[in-house]
Amino acid sequence: MSTPQETPAGKHHAPPVGNGRSGVPLVRLVNAGKRYGAVIALHDINMEVSAGEVTCVLGDNGAGKSTLIKIIAGLHEPSTGTYEVEGTPVHFSSPREALERGIATVYQDLAVVALMPVWRNFFLGNEVRKGPRIDIGAMKKMCKDELLAMGIDLRDVDQPIGTLSGGERQCVAISRAVHFGAKVLILDEPTAALGVKQSGVVLKYIVQARERGLGVIFITHNPHHAYPVGDRFLLLNRGASIGNYEKNQVTRDELTGLMAGGTELEQLSHELESAGGAVADLGRSMEADVEELGISQHPTATESDAR
Amino acid sequence: MTQTAEAPVAPPPRADERIGRKSPLARMLARPEAGAIAGAIVIYIFFFIIAPPFRNASSFSSVLYVTSTYGLMATPVALLMIGGEFDLSAGVAVTSASLTASLFSYEFTTNAWVGVLVALAVALFIGFLNGWIVVKTGIPSFLVTLGTFFMLQGLNIALTQTITNQVSSPDIATLQGFNSARQVFSASWTIGGVNIRTSVVYWIVFVIIATWILLRTYIGNWIFSVGGNAPAARAVGVPVGRMKIGLFMAVGFMAWFTGMHTLFLFNTIQSGQGIGNEFVYIIAAVVGGCLLTGGYGSAVGAAIGALIFGMVNQGIVYAGWNPDWFQFFVGALLLGAILLNTYIRRRAEASI
Numbered sequence: 212m213s214t215p216q217e218t219p220a221g222k223h224h225a226p227p228v229g230n231g232r233s234g235v236p237l238v239r240l241v242n243a244g245k246r247y248g249a250v251i252a253l254h255d256i257n258m259e260v261s262a263g264e265v266t267c268v269l270g271d272n273g274a275g276k277s278t279l280i281k282i283i284a285g286l287h288e289p290s291t292g293t294y295e296v297e298g299t300p301v302h303f304s305s306p307r308e309a310l311e312r313g314i315a316t317v318y319q320d321l322a323v324v325a326l327m328p329v330w331r332n333f334f335l336g337n338e339v340r341k342g343p344r345i346d347i348g349a350m351k352k353m354c355k356d357e358l359l360a361m362g363i364d365l366r367d368v369d370q371p372i373g374t375l376s377g378g379e380r381q382c383v384a385i386s387r388a389v390h391f392g393a394k395v396l397i398l399d400e401p402t403a404a405l406g407v408k409q410s411g412v413v414l415k416y417i418v419q420a421r422e423r424g425l426g427v428i429f430i431t432h433n434p435h436h437a438y439p440v441g442d443r444f445l446l447l448n449r450g451a452s453i454g455n456y457e458k459n460q461v462t463r464d465e466l467t468g469l470m471a472g473g474t475e476l477e478q479l480s481h482e483l484e485s486a487g488g489a490v491a492d493l494g495r496s497m498e499a500d501v502e503e504l505g506i507s508q509h510p511t512a513t514e515s516d517a518r
Numbered sequence: 519m520t521q522t523a524e525a526p527v528a529p530p531p532r533a534d535e536r537i538g539r540k541s542p543l544a545r546m547l548a549r550p551e552a553g554a555i556a557g558a559i560v561i562y563i564f565f566f567i568i569a570p571p572f573r574n575a576s577s578f579s580s581v582l583y584v585t586s587t588y589g590l591m592a593t594p595v596a597l598l599m600i601g602g603e604f605d606l607s608a609g610v611a612v613t614s615a616s617l618t619a620s621l622f623s624y625e626f627t628t629n630a631w632v633g634v635l636v637a638l639a640v641a642l643f644i645g646f647l648n649g650w651i652v653v654k655t656g657i658p659s660f661l662v663t664l665g666t667f668f669m670l671q672g673l674n675i676a677l678t679q680t681i682t683n684q685v686s687s688p689d690i691a692t693l694q695g696f697n698s699a700r701q702v703f704s705a706s707w708t709i710g711g712v713n714i715r716t717s718v719v720y721w722i723v724f725v726i727i728a729t730w731i732l733l734r735t736y737i738g739n740w741i742f743s744v745g746g747n748a749p750a751a752r753a754v755g756v757p758v759g760r761m762k763i764g765l766f767m768a769v770g771f772m773a774w775f776t777g778m779h780t781l782f783l784f785n786t787i788q789s790g791q792g793i794g795n796e797f798v799y800i801i802a803a804v805v806g807g808c809l810l811t812g813g814y815g816s817a818v819g820a821a822i823g824a825l826i827f828g829m830v831n832q833g834i835v836y837a838g839w840n841p842d843w844f845q846f847f848v849g850a851l852l853l854g855a856i857l858l859n860t861y862i863r864r865r866a867e868a869s870i
Binding site: 306307310316325336338340343344345347 | 734735736737739740742743746747750751753754755756809813814
């Protein structure tokens with residue numbers, strides 16, 4: 212194992228970089244773009260997240276959210292533009308490097324090993340070691356305590372993590388990242404597969420992480436989840452930004468409208484109407500919705516342009 | 519851990535009311551090797567009743583010996599299976615190792631130990647090659663090692679034929695270092711009229727080491743994670759590729775060790791032997807509770823799986839049956855074990 216594992220001692224609860232907003236954003240993308248050969252996956256994106264702040268990235272399937280995550284998480288380098296961490300440009304060549312700078316990603320589906328106990332999952336890759344041995348007692352206790360600190364009261368940290376509910380699993384993954392000194396949390400659709408109540412639980416932990424002084428990048432396609440917890444909102448469509456708002460610049464309905472892709476919906480409703488029959492009825496009701504939401508055009512030109 | 523002071527709620531030392539009381543039996547049944555233990559007891563009682571010679575200590579020592587020859591290999595094969603991969607070349611790799619040691623030291627008239635070391639290098643290389651191809655190409659290990667299985671089998675037979683003009687390796691008992699190597703790999707003692715071979719001791723030691731690695735070291739944690747969910751393991755920084763290659767090399771190492779045992783016990787090796795043993799190792803691991811898809815299992819389970827195999831192997835002889843029935847029994851055992859394991863695992867998971 213040539214990469215020496217850092218022992219977790221000393222990494223615990225890395226002090227938040229500043230209380231609330233400090234001047235320098237933890238993570239900042241300036242005019243970042245990504246091309247895969249001839250395919251432009253992401254184009255001219257500006258975003259930032261500071262300590263104690265939640266930046267929501269909203270977009271439909273294929274909007275470029277995953278590519279954006281991959282850039283921030285260190286899996287890909289942006290082909291254009293710059294990526295700064297705490298004010299200095301970085302060139303990550305692996306997620307490990309991003310992790311060392313305190314940027315942790317919690318993926319939607321590959322967060323945990325289902326058959327392994329909760330505590331083994333919690334410390335996977337960061338085991339508390341005494342030589343080659345692991346300190347099982349200490350790890351179980353730390354795992355239980357850390358989960359309690361995030362307000363998760365587990366029955367038994369020895370149960371396979373696959374027996375937890377989806378929301379609980381997300382929460383374990385999030386508190387694991389917090390425990391190991393993450394300054395920035397990237398959450399990839401943490402609420403996508405969850406029911407209403409469990410989504411609420413996850414949103415609670417997002418707020419809790421923010422309170423602890425972390426910067427959170429919350430990727431979702433659900434504006435109803437994003438709006439209550441977010442401080443900034445970046446909207447993506449077809450690999451480009453269609454809006455970058457602070458919370459006071461946008462309402463939830465506007466966010467919903469933008470997400471639904473106002474103009475595209477309008478177009479779709481016209482197409483449906485011209486099809487005739489029952490389909491046309493659908494088209495007409497859709498058009499009515501579009502008008503009601505007031506999203507036939509982009510909302511007021513409050514787009515905060517690139518700093 | 520002084521930093522944990524910030525945890526606002528001190529966990530009260532009460533038992534959690536949501537955990538129902540688990541009986542010791544239920545706890546034991548939740549272990550991966552539970553089915554194998556139950557099966558071993560049933561089979562032991564079965565042969566104890568129908569085959570009087572089976573009751574002697576000396577015949578049980580030969581059961582243990584047969585068990586150890588399979589159990590040595592079943593141990594790393596189980597680890598590899600927990601790590602999510604297969605090795606079909608494991609059976610013939612044992613023969614490749616013995617042939618390498620024997621032919622090298624005989625043809626170059628070196629000390630037997632030189633051949634032993636060359637064989638170690640070759641066996642580790644076979645493991646490395648298997649692992650490297652699997653990791654680099656992402657082709658299922660079933661196919662990769664099926665390929666190396668046939669290649670090794672062909673090499674074993676063809677090279678032996680070319681070098682010695684025979685189907686077996688020459689007798690190396692006269693070589694320098696042979697006796698000391700035999701002392702190390704294939705000694706036996708008689709204690710109270712019962713013959714005990716070192717391979718049994720080695721087997722038990724390796725099972726203990728493997729169990730310790732699996733449950734008490736970070737390497738074990740990584741093995742489970744690599745087999746259970748490789749992308750998740752990679753995401754938290756576990757070197758998935760190196761772990762898998764390492765596991766294949768562990769199989770190579772044990773193929774070398776087992777091969778040396780066989781070589782220094784018999785002095786000479788049939789070039790075609792070992793074929794089919796790979797299935798025995800896999801069966802022992804599966805009977806012992808290893809999940810075919812990886813991420814779950816135990817080394818102790820594989821040891822008990824090998825013991826079941828050894829008991830049936832010898833029990834049939836002691837019962838005076840036609841040994842032709844052996845394979846039928848092995849197949850039935852495998853099916854029975856899989857059904858039992860599936861049932862137990864479902865119950866264990868439901869009772870959590």
